[in-house]
Amino acid sequence: MISKVLIANRGEIALRIIAACREAGVATVAVHSEADRDSLHVRMADDSVCIGPAYANASYLNITAVIAAAEISGADAIHPGYGFLAENAHFAEIVQECGLVWIGPPPEAIRAMGDKANARRTVSARGVPVLPGSSEPLSSRDDAVALAEEIGYPVILKASAGGGGRGMRVARDVRELRHVFETARSEAEKAFGVGDVYLEKYLTSPRHIEVQVMADGKGRVLAVGERECSIQRRHQKLIEEAPSPVVDAELRERMCTAATDAAAAVGYVSAGTVEFLYDRGEFYFMEMNTRIQVEHPVTEWVTGMDLVMEQLRIANGNALSIRKRPRIVGHAIEFRINAEDPDTFAPSPGEITELALPFGPGVRVDTHIYRGYRIPPYYDSLIAKLIVHGADRRAAIDRARGALRMFLIGGVRTSIALHQRILEEADFLEGNLSTSFMDRFGARE
Amino acid sequence: MFTFAELCELIRIVSETRVGGLEVERDGMRVHIDGVPAAPVLEARGGAPLLPPQLAVPGQLSGNPIALPGGASAPAPAAPATPAEEEGLSFVTSPIVGTFYVAPSPDSEPYVKPGDHVSKGQVLCIVEAMKLMNEIEADVSGVVVRRYPENAQPVEFGERLFAVRAT
Numbered sequence: 050m051i052s053k054v055l056i057a058n059r060g061e062i063a064l065r066i067i068a069a070c071r072e073a074g075v076a077t078v079a080v081h082s083e084a085d086r087d088s089l090h091v092r093m094a095d096d097s098v099c100i101g102p103a104y105a106n107a108s109y110l111n112i113t114a115v116i117a118a119a120e121i122s123g124a125d126a127i128h129p130g131y132g133f134l135a136e137n138a139h140f141a142e143i144v145q146e147c148g149l150v151w152i153g154p155p156p157e158a159i160r161a162m163g164d165k166a167n168a169r170r171t172v173s174a175r176g177v178p179v180l181p182g183s184s185e186p187l188s189s190r191d192d193a194v195a196l197a198e199e200i201g202y203p204v205i206l207k208a209s210a211g212g213g214g215r216g217m218r219v220a221r222d223v224r225e226l227r228h229v230f231e232t233a234r235s236e237a238e239k240a241f242g243v244g245d246v247y248l249e250k251y252l253t254s255p256r257h258i259e260v261q262v263m264a265d266g267k268g269r270v271l272a273v274g275e276r277e278c279s280i281q282r283r284h285q286k287l288i289e290e291a292p293s294p295v296v297d298a299e300l301r302e303r304m305c306t307a308a309t310d311a312a313a314a315v316g317y318v319s320a321g322t323v324e325f326l327y328d329r330g331e332f333y334f335m336e337m338n339t340r341i342q343v344e345h346p347v348t349e350w351v352t353g354m355d356l357v358m359e360q361l362r363i364a365n366g367n368a369l370s371i372r373k374r375p376r377i378v379g380h381a382i383e384f385r386i387n388a389e390d391p392d393t394f395a396p397s398p399g400e401i402t403e404l405a406l407p408f409g410p411g412v413r414v415d416t417h418i419y420r421g422y423r424i425p426p427y428y429d430s431l432i433a434k435l436i437v438h439g440a441d442r443r444a445a446i447d448r449a450r451g452a453l454r455m456f457l458i459g460g461v462r463t464s465i466a467l468h469q470r471i472l473e474e475a476d477f478l479e480g481n482l483s484t485s486f487m488d489r490f491g492a493r494e
Numbered sequence: 495m496f497t498f499a500e501l502c503e504l505i506r507i508v509s510e511t512r513v514g515g516l517e518v519e520r521d522g523m524r525v526h527i528d529g530v531p532a533a534p535v536l537e538a539r540g541g542a543p544l545l546p547p548q549l550a551v552p553g554q555l556s557g558n559p560i561a562l563p564g565g566a567s568a569p570a571p572a573a574p575a576t577p578a579e580e581e582g583l584s585f586v587t588s589p590i591v592g593t594f595y596v597a598p599s600p601d602s603e604p605y606v607k608p609g610d611h612v613s614k615g616q617v618l619c620i621v622e623a624m625k626l627m628n629e630i631e632a633d634v635s636g637v638v639v640r641r642y643p644e645n646a647q648p649v650e651f652g653e654r655l656f657a658v659r660a661t
Contacts, residue, residue: 121648
């Protein structure tokens with residue numbers, strides 16, 4: 050049994066995990082950089098260890114420091130949260146080799162899904178739909194051009210080692226493809242240390258719909274429902290909701306089956322998310338995120354599950370608490386509140402001089418900020434997540450309007466105003482979403 | 495060992511009396527609490543102070559690093575000490591999180607003892623992380639005034655290991 054969990058993360062997700070551990074009666078260890086000394090996760094955990102300077106490479110991404118912190122604090126398990134080391138198979142292996150429990154998927158599953166070209170090939174072999182494209186890394190520019198001619202432009206070049214929107218180049222015709230091919234390879238080489246790229250048909254205005262999967266390693270792989278995350282800016286999600294306004298019972302069945310097939314293909318265990326692109330009635334596997342996600346609360350709200358608690362249960366060797374896909378109740382929407390200028394999107398670090406949090410029925414706020422907290426400039430700009438729930442999408446939107454009005458953050462610029470503007474958009478209200486929604490939104494400003 | 499409640503009580507006393515600091519020793523464990531006079535107190539949402547006086551428990555972690563609820567984690571390497579005490583001192587801090595050792599092996603003599611003269615670049619101690627022994631060197635020449643952690647004690651990144659008076 051796990052008795053003390055080290056949380057290899059910071060911010061709201063560290064607090065979210067601490068809350069679940071406390072509820073489960075498990076002690077917690079916070080690790081932090083010098084810049085996060087006054088962070089709430091440090092204060093809320095039972096123990097804390099400073100593991101390095103502000104720069105994440107030397108602290109939150111420093112495997113030796115995290116393991117040493119687990120050793121000196123007597124932790125027997127590590128929860129990686131999201132980002133940082135969460136999808137680092139090498140780290141997961143070291144955690145296990147050190148005799149610690151890794152609260153996440155098997156390292157082999159992380160590795161299999163981390164190589165995007167391999168993931169595409171693996172799930173495709175199980176009958177999961179993928180976009181037309183290459184199943185192997187492309188060896189030459191001519192191969193890329195030949196394939197693009199076959200499937201039709203536009204096409205997108207993706208780094209095998211990329212993901213999360215990084216390492217991608219779009220080509221609209223043969224001239225562009227010839228031009229970007231080598232650039233994409235050298236970018237991939239520089240960013241990920243591996244120059245392999247593969248090619249797919251590019252959808253100009255798809256919807257991003259993902260399926261939350263939970264697997265307990267005892268043969269139970271459950272898809273617990275979808276989320277729509279089409280409202281994105283530069284591939285960064287801004288608003289996520291469950292259920293998707295475009296998914297009906299028949300489509301949900303097909304997507305959930307595809308998601309569990311994809312997870313089962315790599316022997317998945319713990320919480321994970323299979324991301325799909327949806328276009329004109331069809332959906333295509335994009336990638337699998339082998340970790341808990343930022344937007345997990347919307348699924349929690351419509352299913353009544355506590356996904357972090359399920360992760361703890363699974364890591365302890367227990368079966369999932371549910372046997373079949375839960376019933377979806379109502380509609381939940383999450384708004385990511387970033388410390389950034391709502392017009393220019395420039396980061397806005399600084400001190401929180403004033404803070405009032407929204408509350409009331411159907412309102413949840415996951416955050417690590419407090420009055421007097423200084424947002425350090427070194428990390429992600431996410432400072433809070435507002436999650437609302439209503440009987441249906443319309444009710445959830447109405448509730449969101451009220452909650453955003455009640456959400457006061459002084460001292461830094463935030464994306465609250467941007468969310469308020471999005472909630473006035475006819476397309477958003479009607480559920481006409483796509484990943485290019487924010488482009489049009491920006492152009493209209 | 496001090497109980498958790500006792501530590502909280504000590505902090506409360508330092509905080510309320512606004513004395514410069516307090517040092518208590520019992521059963522080989524020494525707790526040092528620095529008071530921060532007129533430090534700005536941040537209000538929690540409930541109105542309770544979030545930050546008590548800065549805590550310093552130099553080199554006195556027992557089995558686990560100590561994090562006091564509602565407070566800064568201990569030790570606070572940057573904890574301000576009285577200027578008179580620190581004048582002319584140079585502090586060697588731990589570049590990594592790990593376990594502190596005074597000697598290369600349990601049977602060996604310590605690399606240095608308080609009072610020893612050390613030269614820049616001389617090995618002062620070892621901090622072990624993931625079975626790797628990292629030798630920590632003096633960054634100035636001078637006399638070792640103080641060693642903070644006990645042998646085999648866990649140290650955090652940035653924690654003070656030695657005070658050296660440069661010569």
